[in-house]
Amino acid sequence: MTAFFRPNVEEMTGYIPGEQPKPGTPVIKLNTNENPYPPSSQAIAALRSLDSEWLRRYPDPYANEFRQAISEVLGVPANWIIVSNGSDDLLNLVIRACAELGRNVVYPMPTYVLYRTLTQMQPAEPIEIPYGADYRLPIEELVAAQGAVTFIATPNSPSGHVVPIADLRQLATRLSGVLVIDEAYVDFADETVLPLVNEFENVIIARTLSKGYSLAGLRLGFGIANPGLLSGLFKVKDSYNIDAIACLVGAAAMRDQVYKNECAARVKASRGLLAAELKQLGFWVWNSQTNFLLVRPPDGNAEPLCLALKERGILVRYFKQPGLEDKLRITVGTDEQHQILVEALMRLV
CATH class of the missing domain: 3.40.640.10 (Type I PLP-dependent aspartate aminotransferase-like (Major domain))
Structure with a gap:
């Protein structure tokens, strides 16, 4: 096939964003760090x-x-x-x-x-x-x-x-x-x-x-x-x-800084609760100042766990790269979403 692109473009691997289901798809989406609350x-x-x-x-x-x-x-x-x-x-x-x-x-x-x-x-x-x-x-x-x-x-x-x-x-x-x-x-x-x-x-x-x-x-x-x-x-x-x-x-x-700050406070509160629940399940949880948590499952089986959660309609992020093979990144959602996530993890880990 004719090479249409510059050599560096031919050789590079493009960025792969997190999975984006169609709007209305019945999933709990905790994989791309979107805010769980509506805009102002x-x-x-x-x-x-x-x-x-x-x-x-x-x-x-x-x-x-x-x-x-x-x-x-x-x-x-x-x-x-x-x-x-x-x-x-x-x-x-x-x-x-x-x-x-x-x-x-x-x-x-x-x-x-x-x-x-x-x-x-x-x-x-x-x-x-x-x-x-x-x-x-x-x-x-x-x-x-x-x-x-x-x-x-x-x-x-x-x-x-x-x-x-x-x-x-x-x-x-x-x-x-x-x-x-x-x-x-x-x-x-x-x-x-x-x-x-x-x-x-x-x-x-x-x-x-x-x-x-x-x-x-x-x-x-x-x-x-x-x-x-x-x-x-x-x-x-x-x-x-x-x-x-x-x-x-x-x-x-x-x-509208008042609303933004209120939502951020809710996210931070939920982040702390989710971290505590994951630790009780045996996960190692890194301290976070974001709207997500980096966690290591008890057995380090991050990729199979990511796929098992997806089968149950829960999306989290797995990065297949050095230093992250045994870890998952979980977006902070609502407390209701976290309850479903934790109940699923109780059956899987």
Whole structure:
């Protein structure tokens, strides 16, 4: 067959998202870290108020209404914000702007495997530094790699751990390239590292509305960094990368912090209850500051257990990669969903 694609595309393995059943399918979906609660009523009201003129015309290329909402909530200048089609789009913008062959991308593993996929697409060389068993940030190894881009997810997926801000500050000080701090799960964590963008010109923080705001289907994210760093990203983004609907709904959701915080508190409470129940069943459960738990079944038989749960209409996530072969990642759902999950596990482990 004729080779239509660049060699790096031919050779790479594409990112495989978690299974997405059709809407209405009777499953308990605990595999892709969606928020179990509905979006803000203010976001829904904004969607229903949409005028057809918003659909006829091109959207604001900078999504300024949404940028202004972020600025009000987080206390950062609007021109320090870039809006993206989900935070995945932002990650891609950074790699497109900064990486190429000879300008590597570095990150600790295990973490979000899309970092690898986006790097290979560029093409650039991914350098993966293993986390130790304690998930302490391997600062010396990351510094030695001196990537054009270094990704650190905190809280991290799939481990759920938070990287101390002191470690990230040390890393930013010693890196010559861009440090991307991926805070996709920050709404469920105890702290943010947002102050670092004021301290370092090479730091950008990535956020999303998919997790804490229950808007995974909207595809809306943003980055925060000094305008000098953002200038290169604006050059490579699509002209109209954010649609008018996402901008309007996202701004309303961002301004409804009371509701977002209430949902996050419910998720964190359920996370603690689920962790306790799994420990009683003999699972090893890692401490988490996210809306999921990384767990090891009593016998380490993670893949068969994942398949057995699927047969019972319960989806959890299994990663067939080094360091995760005996573990499952379980999204925090509702307490009612957890009861069904635990009852199924009582029969299986």
